[in-house]
Amino acid sequence: MKHIHAGKVRDLYEIDGDILLVASDRVSVYDVSLPTPIPDKGALLNQLSAWWFEKMADVVPNHVLSTTDVPAEFAGRAMRCKPLKMIQVECIARGYLTGLGMREYRRDGKVSGVELPAGLVEADKLPEPIFTPTTKISDTGHDEFMTFADVVNEIGKETADRLRELTLEVYTKGAEHAAKNGIIIADTKIEFGFDADGVLTLGDEVLTSDSSRFWPADEYEPGRTQHAFDKQFVRDWSTTTGWDKTPPGPAIPDEIVEATRKRYTEVYERITGKTWIPGGGHA
Numbered sequence: 001m002k003h004i005h006a007g008k009v010r011d012l013y014e015i016d017g018d019i020l021l022v023a024s025d026r027v028s029v030y031d032v033s034l035p036t037p038i039p040d041k042g043a044l045l046n047q048l049s050a051w052w053f054e055k056m057a058d059v060v061p062n063h064v065l066s067t068t069d070v071p072a073e074f075a076g077r078a079m080r081c082k083p084l085k086m087i088q089v090e091c092i093a094r095g096y097l098t099g100l101g102m103r104e105y106r107r108d109g110k111v112s113g114v115e116l117p118a119g120l121v122e123a124d125k126l127p128e129p130i131f132t133p134t135t136k137i138s139d140t141g142h143d144e145f146m147t148f149a150d151v152v153n154e155i156g157k158e159t160a161d162r163l164r165e166l167t168l169e170v171y172t173k174g175a176e177h178a179a180k181n182g183i184i185i186a187d188t189k190i191e192f193g194f195d196a197d198g199v200l201t202l203g204d205e206v207l208t209s210d211s212s213r214f215w216p217a218d219e220y221e222p223g224r225t226q227h228a229f230d231k232q233f234v235r236d237w238s239t240t241t242g243w244d245k246t247p248p249g250p251a252i253p254d255e256i257v258e259a260t261r262k263r264y265t266e267v268y269e270r271i272t273g274k275t276w277i278p279g280g281g282h283a
Contacts, residue, residue, distance in 0.1 A: 001071065008033045009045075009210060015080065018065060022078040023049075023205075027252070027260070029235045030245040036252035040278060042077040044264045049205040050079060051272050052174065059173060060166050062202040063195070084193030084203045088136040089151055090143055091163050093171030095129045096186035098122060098213065098226070104145060113147030121223045123186070123215075129171055131164040136191075162200055163192060174207045181270045183229070184220055186213035207271075214267045229267035234260055 001020065005012040008028035013020040023046040025037035046067075053062045063081040070078040094101050094111065097120050104111045105120060112132035120126075133151050134143035151160040167190060175185040189211045191204040205211050214229035228236070234256065241250045252260075265276045 009042075010205075015071075017083075019063075019081045019083050020070060020074070020078055021081050021204075022074050024077075027231060027234055028210075029231060029238050029249070032245065032247050032249045034234070034238070034249040034252055036257060038252075038257055038260050038264070040261055040276075041264060044268050044276070045205060045208045045210055046077045046079060048208050048268050048272065052206045052208075053202070055177070056170055056173065056202065056206065059169050060202045061195075061199055062206075063193070081203070082195055082201070084195055084201055086136075086191060086193040086203060087155060087159070087163070089146065089154065089163065090134040090136050090189050091167040091192060092132045092134060092187060092189045093129050093167045094132050094187040095126055095171065095175055096184070096213075097124050097126060098186055099232075100143075100145075101132060101187070112145045113149070123220070123224065123226050124222045129168050129175075131167055133163075159200070166192070166200070166202070170202070170206065174212075178214070178271055179217065181273075182217045183267060183270055184215040184217050184226075186215055186226070188212035209264045209267055229263045231260070233263055 002014045003011065004014055009024055009026050011022045011024060013022065023042035025039060025041045026033050027038050027041065050064065050067045053064050056062065063084055064079050065082055066080045069080050097105055101111045102122055105116055109118065110116055111130065114130045114132065117127065131148065133146045135146055148160065148164065151163065170190060171188050174188065178185050185207065188207055190202060190206055193201055193203045195201045209230040212230060213232055215226040216229065219227050234252065237256050238250060243250045269276055
């Protein structure tokens with residue numbers, strides 16, 4: 001087994017020609033990994049992703065080969081995957097207006113070139129979900145919005161059309177399922193690549209608390225910040241510390257660690273219908 005890459009949250013290994021994707025307990029905000037781990041976070045992310053990959057299998061092929069054929073030390077928080085040639089576009093679907101999308105809307109009245117109605121407020125539901133891609137690699141090191149035309153110029157119209165179609169289909173199917181369990185998926189970010197046969201394939205993670213905004217439907221109220229079952233909770237805490245969003249990040253207090261763990265656990269249980277057992281498994 002060969003270590004290939006250490007990301008902000010995941011570690012990649014090569015194993016017998018496959019990719020081993022290992023989710024850690026690290027948490028990253030504003031593109032900086034914070035020094036304090038969130039217990040169970042890696043296992044929760046990995047197993048929620050695996051659950052969604054299986055549920056989305058009829059929508060788009062995915063990179064998962066096995067969630068059990070992994071080294072024992074990574075059990076529960078790793079998946080064996082096929083290697084993909086990743087497309088350098090972050091595919092984002094938004095059903096609600098918040099975060100960087102809200103910032104763009106306030107400035108331009110649009111997000112990623114998509115015109116939106118006037119007068120929308122924080123957390124408003126959009127008339128229909130929209131595709132708002134960002135660059136995966138930029139000069140600033142941060143994601144930057146692209147228009148659909150930018151995506152076409154970068155990867156061609158046929159692939160761009162398919163990315164938009166699949167991103168919105170994954171989001172819509174996920175949002176419909178979550179809604180039945182009292183969860184609003186406000187937006188989500190997914191990634192695609194091509195497998196060895198040239199098949200467009202869903203990779204990385206899907207519809208997790210690190211890649212999506214999850215809100216409790218019974219507390220939803222436009223015009224204000226929503227209760228977050230995702231890492232927005234940690235982002236919001238970090239902005240109260242006076243941190244300038246450059247490395248190193250601040251240590252996370254115990255009460256924020258525990259509150260984050262509880263939020264990740266609750267959304268996992270509500271979406272999957274499984275009871276989480278602390279330490280990395282489910283009943």
